[in-house]
Amino acid sequence: MFLSKTTRKGTAATAVAAMMAIAPTLGAASPLGTDPIRLVIPFGPGGGSDITARVLAATAPEFCGPRIDVVSMSGAAGLEAVNFVRNATPNGHTLLVTDYGPIVTSGYVDDVDWSHDDWQPVMNFTEWLPVVYTRPDHAIQTIEDWVAAAEANPDTITFGHASPLGLVHLPLILFEMETGLRNVHVPTSGGGETRSLVMGGHIDLGMTLPPSIASEVASGELTALGVFSQERSPILPDTPTFVESGYDVVLPAWLMIFATSDVPAETVAFLQDCFMEALASPTAVAMSNRVNAGIEPLNAADSTALYQATVASIGGILRDIGEID
């Protein structure tokens, strides 16, 4: 009881402090007014990005002022969402919530009229760690089994992944570049199809993001082989990383909020502060735990560093496989 009271007081105090810190630079008015904020996601509704963005949309209005709408625009493979945010008035009311696919990868391989520098991260929600999995009665149950089987019979192990060059395909490419192994890549229409192919025994391995298989792994209906990250996934604590097995393949997928670079710095700072506060609130933490979103917010500066690192590493991979020059 005592604890929760102080926390609440503490949050309130931070909020007041933040308001006071911003107030002098902006005058009396909040930079956001009353028009709703739109969080535009370049995917269809119902997926992980949508659910995570909705946690913010449900909790942030209290801290930021206006109402927040999550808008799903999956047209033109997500590029329509990116362009919508790009062409909106740069006042911080239209923000893009995306993983690196539609912004970093597309910025390289698609014919777009913006560059990676035209975007500034506002904050980062979380890092998803791509995980390789299979069914429990399959001969391959560990990373070592997989490597051994692929070395013995190259081009025989079928590996399901969502759209080519997406975030659950690039780690496989990187792993194959690192090890020289060869698998049969079977693109699917998404995580659901990959999973039914793996469970139905039609393919050997699949890749997905941890929240979607966590409960099946816990109950023994699926086996997670390994995670492409530096640290183990908090959702799959018993699954080793590829680094632990001696393969330096790390390609986590973040979920970041972006503004265009012409949005004023103080607006971005205000948004960052109120979003971070909202996500630290007890309601948001409870929601995040309930939906297994694993939200661990990063501020604008850290997100920018992460973004730039990803731009560099994805650029490297795409150059190596000859997608770009």
Add this chain to the structure above:
Amino acid sequence: MNRFFTELLRRQDFYTGLVTILVGLVGLIDIAYGNWRPGPGLGPHAFPQLAYIALIIAGLAIWVDVARGKSDERPDYLRVTLFTGVVLVAAGMAMFWLAGKLGLGVSVLIALIASSFLLTREPLRHWPSTILVPVLATAVIWFLFVRIINVPLPRGLLF
């Protein structure tokens, strides 16, 4: 024999068949000489190729039907309908463009009143259906799309 061919040329479906075959041929030429990247498992061109071949076969089958005397008639009201189509497409685009300038409500109202006036004789005498109904409909549409759904159209100046 000669009359047989001139008769064929007069049939409507001779030309629909011809267009079908031409589309298929152009597509096949594009697949043979165009810039198609190879891809895993048959490649991206396999299904389009199949469709083009199906088009050519279908076109030839239409010709066979024509030769057996089975052809659809020349469509009625061809020009009027096509003209309406082009007008509707243009009007739809204009309404959408206007929605970004003036606002959704205003442009929907303009579109509804303008079209009721075009479709009704003596529009002013029938004002309940040419003015009142559009105003009510606009109010409902505005409430549904702007207030409830909040469609992400660029905001206009008015409503």
Add this chain to the structure above:
Amino acid sequence: MFVESFVAALYLAFSPEVILYVAIGVMMGITLGAIPGLSGDMAIAILLPIVFFLEPAAALGLLTGIYKGGMFGGSISAISFGVPGTPGSAATAIDGYQAKLKGYPNKALNTALYSSVIGDTTSDFVLIFLALPLAIVALTFGPVEFFALYAFSLLLISALTKGKVAKGVAMAALGILLAMIGRDPIGGSIRLTFGIPELAGGLALIPVLVGIFAVSELIIQLGRAWMERARKIVDDTRRQAESLLGDYDSSKDKLTFREFRATWRATSIGTTMGTLIGALPGAGSSLAAFISYGLAQRFSRRGDEFGKGSLEGVAAAEAGNSATSGSTLIPLFAFGIPGSATAALFGAAFILMGMTPGPRLIYDHTEVIYALFLILIYANLINLALSHFLLPLYSKIAMIQSRILLPIVCVLAILGTFAAGNSVIDVWVLLFAGLLGVVLRLYNFPLAPLILGFIVAPGAERALRQSLLIGRGEWTHLLSSPIAIGLYATAAIMIITFTFVLRERK
């Protein structure tokens, strides 16, 4: 244990609050489903955040109500204006609209309602009692089996063409080509976009379907309305001035029990096919509706009336469409795999409520899931009751003079399509698909095979190429599964049987 949970679920499901939410949901679903482009899915997506704030049973009741209402609502505009309100109701439009033109919209709407509720309820019972066995069957469907299913469904082109097989094949090919626009799902390269970067994501189903079927119909009707005005036909003036409804006589337009009983065969074909296809991840309600329609025509004693306002056609399509609604949740409940857009949204709703979709769901949250099962069943009754009162009104709306109604339907189609995907490109696609549809209609090309090709092609291509990848390029791999061989054999038998049957009839 079971009895306790069941009683608790009864209290949850039949609390006045939950019943109210279900009723609100059904109302919203019917209304939104009736607007071309808008569907229950979209309303569910918009209302997802509400599950943060409502009790689970109430939230699920609202979403279920919307979903079921939307399933039937689509057929209202399909029958009334020839404009399918949702992708699933495209097949309903074929005969439903013809029935309306003949002056009996109310019969068609009632047939649609009853067959929809029958299909839906059956499918819900299958979900509740047969989820696991059916789900295991669904899992045995891999690329090889799916390709056989898609190949089988393309066979039905001949059923959808009514003697214009050549033109039907051309249209199916065109539908396949339209579906190929955009990114190649296997290799990732861009094809057939004619240099327009906005087309890289491909054409979405809703704008193509609403455009080809609905906008083209609207254009033709608008053209006719314009000519009626220009030609100054005397008795027409009188009719126009007389009343809003023209000469529609609603007393002659009542569905008798005998008429409905005549559609039982079509309804049961639709119910069976819809339930089975709905359980397969990724196949979808529009495919179920077309397959049911095609099969019902083949097995009907009056197959030649299909396409001319046959109530059997309406019943088959609508039962097939609605019967996917319960079974589409089977893969979600059994394995946590969302088999359709709707199932994905229900999955998201479960996740937002802190319940992970999958086999554990029913053990971890027994009461809520039992309550959901109860809601799934009684929502059909609410749908039936509400629609029963509303249908006379809808059939009157359907008969309002076109000069008043057409512009409003046009505007709704454009805005609804935009709102469904929040995409400007979708609106352009809608309008141009409408123009294409007009040209094709004018030259007597049947449109249903085009839509069938468009629906089937992406899945068929993916399944075929995945099969070849998995089978290392060996075509014999396509025959490696008994289910696939069974499907091919059925197709062959059907072709042979129907060629003979047709010959004999002649």
